[in-house]
Amino acid sequence: MADPVQTGPAMPFWRRVRSGLSGGTLTALLGVAPFVAFAILFLILPTLGLVVQAFVGPDGGFTLQNIVDLSQPQIVSSFSISLRISAASAAIGAVIGLIIALAIIRGKLPESIRSTVMTFSGVASNFAGIPLAFAFLSTLGRLGLVTVILKTVFGIDLYRSGFNLLSFWGLTITYLYFQIPLMVLIIAPAIDGLKKEWGEAAATLGATPYQFWRYIGLPVLWPNLLGTLSLLFANAFGAIATAYALTGSSLNIVPILLYAQIRGDVLQNPGLGAALALGMIVVTALANVIYLVIRARAERWLK
Amino acid sequence: MAAEFLRIDKLVKAFGTNQVVKGVDVSFNQGEFVTLLGPSGCGKTTILRMIAGFEKPTSGSITVDGHDITTLAPNKRQIGMVFQAYALFPNMNVADNVGFGLKIANVPRAQREARVEEMLKLIGLTGYGKRFPFELSGGQQQRVALARALAPSPRMLLLDEPLSALDAKIRVSLREQIREIQRELGITTVFVTHDQEEALSISDRIVVMNAGNVEQFGAPFEIYNRPQTRFVATFVGQLNTLNATVADAGRKSVQIGASTVTIPALPATARTGEAIALTMRPEAVSLSDVTGRDIQLEGRVAEVHFLGSVIRLKVDLGGNTISLDTFNDQRTPPPTHGTPVRLGIASSDVLVLGS
Amino acid sequence: MTRGKPWAWVVFGLAALYFLLPLIATVDFSLRIRRGTYSLDAYLNVLADPRFQQTFSYSIFIGLTTILVGIFIVLPAAYYVRLRLPQLRPLVEFVTLLPLIIPAIILVFGYIRLYSSSSWLPLLGWQVGGQYIGGPILLTFAYVALGLPYMYRAIDTGLRTIDVQTLTEAATILGANQFAILAQVILPNIVVAVLSGAFLTLAIVIGEFTIASLLNQQVFGVYMQNVGANRAFEPAALAVISFVITWGAMGMIQLLARFAPKTARKE
Numbered sequence: 001m002a003d004p005v006q007t008g009p010a011m012p013f014w015r016r017v018r019s020g021l022s023g024g025t026l027t028a029l030l031g032v033a034p035f036v037a038f039a040i041l042f043l044i045l046p047t048l049g050l051v052v053q054a055f056v057g058p059d060g061g062f063t064l065q066n067i068v069d070l071s072q073p074q075i076v077s078s079f080s081i082s083l084r085i086s087a088a089s090a091a092i093g094a095v096i097g098l099i100i101a102l103a104i105i106r107g108k109l110p111e112s113i114r115s116t117v118m119t120f121s122g123v124a125s126n127f128a129g130i131p132l133a134f135a136f137l138s139t140l141g142r143l144g145l146v147t148v149i150l151k152t153v154f155g156i157d158l159y160r161s162g163f164n165l166l167s168f169w170g171l172t173i174t175y176l177y178f179q180i181p182l183m184v185l186i187i188a189p190a191i192d193g194l195k196k197e198w199g200e201a202a203a204t205l206g207a208t209p210y211q212f213w214r215y216i217g218l219p220v221l222w223p224n225l226l227g228t229l230s231l232l233f234a235n236a237f238g239a240i241a242t243a244y245a246l247t248g249s250s251l252n253i254v255p256i257l258l259y260a261q262i263r264g265d266v267l268q269n270p271g272l273g274a275a276l277a278l279g280m281i282v283v284t285a286l287a288n289v290i291y292l293v294i295r296a297r298a299e300r301w302l303k
Numbered sequence: 304m305a306a307e308f309l310r311i312d313k314l315v316k317a318f319g320t321n322q323v324v325k326g327v328d329v330s331f332n333q334g335e336f337v338t339l340l341g342p343s344g345c346g347k348t349t350i351l352r353m354i355a356g357f358e359k360p361t362s363g364s365i366t367v368d369g370h371d372i373t374t375l376a377p378n379k380r381q382i383g384m385v386f387q388a389y390a391l392f393p394n395m396n397v398a399d400n401v402g403f404g405l406k407i408a409n410v411p412r413a414q415r416e417a418r419v420e421e422m423l424k425l426i427g428l429t430g431y432g433k434r435f436p437f438e439l440s441g442g443q444q445q446r447v448a449l450a451r452a453l454a455p456s457p458r459m460l461l462l463d464e465p466l467s468a469l470d471a472k473i474r475v476s477l478r479e480q481i482r483e484i485q486r487e488l489g490i491t492t493v494f495v496t497h498d499q500e501e502a503l504s505i506s507d508r509i510v511v512m513n514a515g516n517v518e519q520f521g522a523p524f525e526i527y528n529r530p531q532t533r534f535v536a537t538f539v540g541q542l543n544t545l546n547a548t549v550a551d552a553g554r555k556s557v558q559i560g561a562s563t564v565t566i567p568a569l570p571a572t573a574r575t576g577e578a579i580a581l582t583m584r585p586e587a588v589s590l591s592d593v594t595g596r597d598i599q600l601e602g603r604v605a606e607v608h609f610l611g612s613v614i615r616l617k618v619d620l621g622g623n624t625i626s627l628d629t630f631n632d633q634r635t636p637p638p639t640h641g642t643p644v645r646l647g648i649a650s651s652d653v654l655v656l657g658s
Numbered sequence: 659m660t661r662g663k664p665w666a667w668v669v670f671g672l673a674a675l676y677f678l679l680p681l682i683a684t685v686d687f688s689l690r691i692r693r694g695t696y697s698l699d700a701y702l703n704v705l706a707d708p709r710f711q712q713t714f715s716y717s718i719f720i721g722l723t724t725i726l727v728g729i730f731i732v733l734p735a736a737y738y739v740r741l742r743l744p745q746l747r748p749l750v751e752f753v754t755l756l757p758l759i760i761p762a763i764i765l766v767f768g769y770i771r772l773y774s775s776s777s778w779l780p781l782l783g784w785q786v787g788g789q790y791i792g793g794p795i796l797l798t799f800a801y802v803a804l805g806l807p808y809m810y811r812a813i814d815t816g817l818r819t820i821d822v823q824t825l826t827e828a829a830t831i832l833g834a835n836q837f838a839i840l841a842q843v844i845l846p847n848i849v850v851a852v853l854s855g856a857f858l859t860l861a862i863v864i865g866e867f868t869i870a871s872l873l874n875q876q877v878f879g880v881y882m883q884n885v886g887a888n889r890a891f892e893p894a895a896l897a898v899i900s901f902v903i904t905w906g907a908m909g910m911i912q913l914l915a916r917f918a919p920k921t922a923r924k925e
Contacts, residue, residue, distance in 0.1 A: 107666020
């Protein structure tokens with residue numbers, strides 16, 4: 001196997017390069033090459049391409065007109081609805097997810113319940129898209145089980161009282177089905193990180209359980225809570241399949257507008273489509289950067 | 304005699320069917336430093352946690368300064384506690400940690416700050432107020448934890464293995480500092496450890512525990528020199544065992560190998576011809592000065608451990624092996640492996656332990 | 659011994675209600691295709707539909723291809739970053755997070771713009787024997803991107819539990835080349851980690867709609883959307899089927915975790 005090391009001009013070029021790069025660095029670079037090529041061709045270039053096109057006018061020159069055009073009412077309202085749904089589903093999902101995680105960990109529920117909840121959270125956080133829409137149509141749609149039971153057994157007519165699954169609140173309730181489990185999955189380790197002794201130390205110093213949470217528990221969890229909140233927000237903001245299957249294109253959220261634009265250039269301006277994409281990238285990137293920064297700061301504490 | 308401060312009566316704690324504290328009765332005096340010593344699982348930490356209020360006793364009572372606190376909530380007990388893993392609040396700086404108990408008690412800010420300064424001075428960390436726990440070493444964190452526990456002037460201080468997580472050197476210096484502060488404040492302190500050296504060096508009195516029971520309660524000198532049970536004798540300090548036979552129970556004479564000696568400590572229950580175990584501390588066995596020691600034995604050096612100021616030898620007596628300590632002497636090197644030696648033991652230093 | 663606090667049980671009960679009701683309702687709805695009686699007809703209709711069979715097997719095929727391509731891209735990169743190029747680690751980790759930061763719809767929009775038939779790299783226009791194969795290729799790469807965060811984390815965790823350096827040196831002394839080391843020494847030792855990454859990828863990819871639909875690929879997700887727009891009870895049956903698939907994939911991961919080497923550190 002191991003060739004004797006040759007020197008001199010008779011040695012092929014590649015072998016000279018190889019022995020020059022000591023320790024097999026070339027092999028290592030070759031090994032990383034597919035990853036790098038993939039990242040450039042299928043992650044970085046496509047995204048950068050859109051960013052660039054957002055600043056290119058129909059004549060091929062630089063323009064800010066596409067960005068300015070984002071201010072047209074349809075686009076502004078789509079961003080407004082998207083931001084509201086994402087914020088609502090993230091905030092509510094975070095609060096409920098936190099309470100559930102606290103219940104299974106701090107509420108001392110049996111270990112079997114805890115592992116069941118964690119496994120189920122793993123499944124439900126991945127149960128998004130088309131099937132989730134179907135499940136909620138079967139539940140809260142006009143003929144859904146809950147709608148029917150509320151009407152026939154309790155005499156409450158959801159739809160007459162103004163509820164509609166194909167609306168802001170309908171979509172938010174549906175999104176919670178994957179937002180809450182995602183929160184549980186991410187926050188549970190942080191709650192585990194709250195040491196029992198902190199509560200005991202606070203108690204010996206005279207603190208009530210409420211004071212413990214007010215001064216220690218929540219402040220310690222805070223970076224994790226904020227960080228996860230921004231992750232949930234980005235998660236909801238980019239989601240489209242569930243909304244599309246639920247509402248078709250009737251609900252004017254940004255990803256659905258973009259979907260329609262890609263399909264048929266409904267905005268009748270390719271540059272504006274790219275600008276719309278740029279807007280989405282900026283929003284989700286901001287949310288994720290907040291998450292990553294807060295997370296990095298939180299980690300130095302919990303050593 | 305100081306006044307009784309903490310009284311523990313017939314204290315029992317069971318987890319399910321497993322009794323970890325089996326009816327403990329002890330009482331500590333005002334200002335006393337008492338150590339609960341024992342192997343892990345002996346119930347010492349459980350007793351401490353019952354005093355703090357984190358565990359409910361299955362039965363029995365705990366009285367502090369004449370008040371029954373058995374069922375009082377932990378945050379009403381005014382007892383300071385220091386934990387093994389420091390348990391500093393990671394989101395607060397040193398000053399806020401130390402001042403936490405005062406803040407909860409609604410002490411005005413100015414007064415609080417003055418007290419925090421005083422506490423930081425006490426533990427030698429003046430100027431560290433703005434630092435966060437993760438910026439401190441383990442020893443510094445534990446000192447802050449001590450200051451935090453003491454700041455609200457608790458009635459009593461509980462220390463749950465506070466030194467176990469630290470390096471050997473810091474452990475010794477912090478142990479001395481804790482004792483110094485405790486003396487200065489005169490605060491009744493209960494200290495839990497499994498380290499017998501720590502317990503002997505720091506305590507006014509020691510409660511030696513095993514399997515949920517108190518084996519012996521007394522001053523370190525007493526515990527070490529007059530262990531009342533085999534467990535105490537073996538758990539606290541090193542112990543040599545010599546197999547012997549009772550030669551004449553009435554005259555308290557015992558045969559070891561070829562020699563017959565009188566053992567004052569031989570219990571009255573011993574019967575002639577019975578095989579017994581004689582025990583003694585390594586320092587009770589002498590190598591150089593054998594005069595005045597009525598038990599004399601001959602053997603060969605089996606092992607030599609040079610420990611610095613002390614040299615520990617193991618001597619093979621033909622069947623029995625005995626450890627003994629001699630002081631290092633710059634002029635005479637220690638005996639080497641295989642050297643024949645003569646040992647002297649004073650019969651008054653010999654203990655006879657029941658099983 | 660711990661019985662749990664009452665409030666915790668209340669929270670658990672309410673949560674169970676919210677999470678189980680849609681499942682119960684979906685199962686219930688999927689069985690109601692015949693008036694007044696429960697039947698499995700909706701499932702039978704779906705299973706007998708040739709379009710279901712086509713799209714489902716196509717999705718499985720794309721899913722498996724995605725996993726293979728993903729392993730080919732991620733394993734050597736993670737291995738060499740750990741072994742020889744630790745300075746690249748922050749960069750590689752950031753890249754693997756990109757698919758979480760960039761929404762799928764942006765990615766596919768970028769692909770369409772970048773690889774359309776008029777571009778410098780006309781991937782979408784590729785033909786083999788009169789068949790356009792650009793779509794399936796792009797779809798596969800898009801799915802590799804979606805699975806990248808999970809695949810990388812799974813493999814990297816797997817590599818952390820074995821001593822990569824020593825194994826590599828041992829194998830090198832025995833005469834193995836780099837490819838043999840990766841394929842015959844490293845991979846078998848982290849197979850559990852790789853498989854859990856694979857199942858997670860499969861769970862994400864199998865019902866995916868956005869990317870496939872914009873690339874005009876007739877996959878299971880697109881089929882589900884079509885059925886949803888045109889039928890009443892079959893969508894519920896499809897939802898149940900895909901929930902079972904997701905649950906199955908996650909269950910496999912849990913099961914695999916038990917077979918992980920005992921020395922493996924959990925994170």
